[in-house]
Amino acid sequence: MNSIVTVMLISLLRLAIPIVICGIGNMYCEKSGVMNLGAEGMMISGAFGAVAGTYLTGSPWLGVLCGLLGGLAVGFAHGLICVEFGGYQNISGLGLNMLAAGLTSFCCRSLFGTGLSPAVASIQTTPVLKGIPGIGGFLQQFSPIAYITIALVAVSWYVVKYTTAGLRMTAIGDDPQTAVTAGIDIWKIRMGCVMLCGALAGLAGAYMSIGQLNIFMEDMTNGKGMLAVIAVKMGRWEPKRIVLIALLFGFFDALQLQLQMNNAFHFPPELIQTIPFVVGILILAMDSVTATNPQALAKPFLKNKYKF
Numbered sequence: 280m281n282s283i284v285t286v287m288l289i290s291l292l293r294l295a296i297p298i299v300i301c302g303i304g305n306m307y308c309e310k311s312g313v314m315n316l317g318a319e320g321m322m323i324s325g326a327f328g329a330v331a332g333t334y335l336t337g338s339p340w341l342g343v344l345c346g347l348l349g350g351l352a353v354g355f356a357h358g359l360i361c362v363e364f365g366g367y368q369n370i371s372g373l374g375l376n377m378l379a380a381g382l383t384s385f386c387c388r389s390l391f392g393t394g395l396s397p398a399v400a401s402i403q404t405t406p407v408l409k410g411i412p413g414i415g416g417f418l419q420q421f422s423p424i425a426y427i428t429i430a431l432v433a434v435s436w437y438v439v440k441y442t443t444a445g446l447r448m449t450a451i452g453d454d455p456q457t458a459v460t461a462g463i464d465i466w467k468i469r470m471g472c473v474m475l476c477g478a479l480a481g482l483a484g485a486y487m488s489i490g491q492l493n494i495f496m497e498d499m500t501n502g503k504g505m506l507a508v509i510a511v512k513m514g515r516w517e518p519k520r521i522v523l524i525a526l527l528f529g530f531f532d533a534l535q536l537q538l539q540m541n542n543a544f545h546f547p548p549e550l551i552q553t554i555p556f557v558v559g560i561l562i563l564a565m566d567s568v569t570a571t572n573p574q575a576l577a578k579p580f581l582k583n584k585y586k587f
Contacts (some may be wrong), residue, residue: 287533289420290315293491295522295529296425297322297500298481301507302514302521303435303481306332310439310471310516311465312452314577316372317357320379321477321502324349325484327383329390330495331390333399339489340398343424346485347478354477358470365579376504384497394497401493422490424482431479436518448472452573455580465580480504502556516573527562 301318306564308315325346332338332345353375360366387394402422412585451458451465458465487503488495506528514520535554538546 287530287537290533290536291526291529292421292425293529294532295525296422296428297486297489297503298450298507298510298525298528299522300424300428300431300483300486301480301504302510302525303431303518304476304483304516305478305507305511306435306439306446306516306518306521307472309474309576310452310573311448311456311469311512312573312575312578312580313358313361313473314368314372315357315473315476316369316505317353317375317379318372318480318507319500319502320372320376320474321353321357321480322484322487322500322504323383323498324353324363324379325481326488327387327421327484327495329480329485330396330488331386333401333489334390334396337400339400339402342489343402343485344483346488347481350481350484351381351474351478354474354480357477358473361468361579362469362473365581368579380498383495387495387497396495398493399489401489403490403493424486424490424491427482432518432522439518443467443577449573452575455575459580480507483507488577506555506559509563512572513563528555528559531558570579 301322304321305315305318328349329339329342329346331342333342336342341367357371357375360371361368384394391397402424405419405421405423405426407419409415411418441450447458447463447468451468452464455465483503484500487499492499507525510521510524510528513524514522532555535551538554539548539550
């Protein structure tokens, strides 16, 4: 029994990490007033960039950097469409998802000759923690990116709650007209938040490809980006709540993996795989009555129209 509990705990933590990272990125984007449904595209770009960078350089950390840049590129495109040109934010995100999925598939086949990359160097464990008495053996089983995630959540909580940058981000997400009248460059802040979102989603993708595994395969993010979008709304755009929701999704994702391996009821694997998404939709539906969006979320605010 203890071994099953330990396996489930490790599994749910590993599976929750990309949702946490991407969710925190999406929080910055949406608190500034820009809806982002393109998280999936940012993640898959980061996943491919990490494997391609590792394959070409031999260094997984340079691969992580390439993953960040891959997500950042998609974030920049989303910001250009939505912040600079005032495009429809939902359509932009969904379009970029399709573009990123197709482009990474094309690049993977061009570079490796197939939709599945060869194995590359990875950072799935943190051996330096092995020497810690008592818990070292447990802690070393997680990627260093997991510990970067802990720092990311702590810093994001502090930024949102106690810094001028966090207050300005919240202000322009609720009332951009008042913010621009006060002399705040809301377009610069929004563009920065969207690009930060892209970079963090790219980091989440890099974790999936070389932090959990050591390969890239087509569509490997498998809906994790949309779970991150749901986690942000359910978490009320607050880092601590987002983490809790991500852990909930991680639990049900780990559960469906265990059910597939021990399928005593002989359910179709495709049906079992839907468990985290069904749970997300149900909880989001029940939660939607009390959720309060940033007031200017998904509403374009054109620069030329509001120059003084």
